[in-house]
Amino acid sequence: MSRRTIAALCAIVLGFSLWIGGTGGMAALLLPEEQTLDVNSPDTLKLALEQQVGKRVKVKLTSGQDLEGKVTKVGSHAVQLGELSGMEFFDATVRMDQVAAVIVKVRTK
Secondary structure (H helix, E strand, O other), X not given: OOHHHHHHHHHHHHHHHHHHOHHHOHHHHHOOOOOOOOOOOOOHHHHHHHHOEOXXXXXXXXXXXXXXXXXXXXXXXXXXXXXXXXXXXXXXXXXXXXXXXXXXXXXXX
């Protein structure tokens, strides 16, 4: 057997054994780890936003208005959203005490 054939067989066996291993194997490499939040913490919304830095979220404000954009910065008193939906050239800075909910896409069909 050539070295290429042996290497290919080793790769197949390794891939199969990782696949059989379940979540500790290949699935853990492909699926992102679910992030959990302590909902009893007074900083739950801030922590949720910190986990989404660089990702798109929808923020529901206490006024009832929705803002959707990419989380760029999270501070103790405000969050900055960039590339707002429908207003891609604008950013928004929102006071944390005005955030009623953080809506995040966590799964696809």
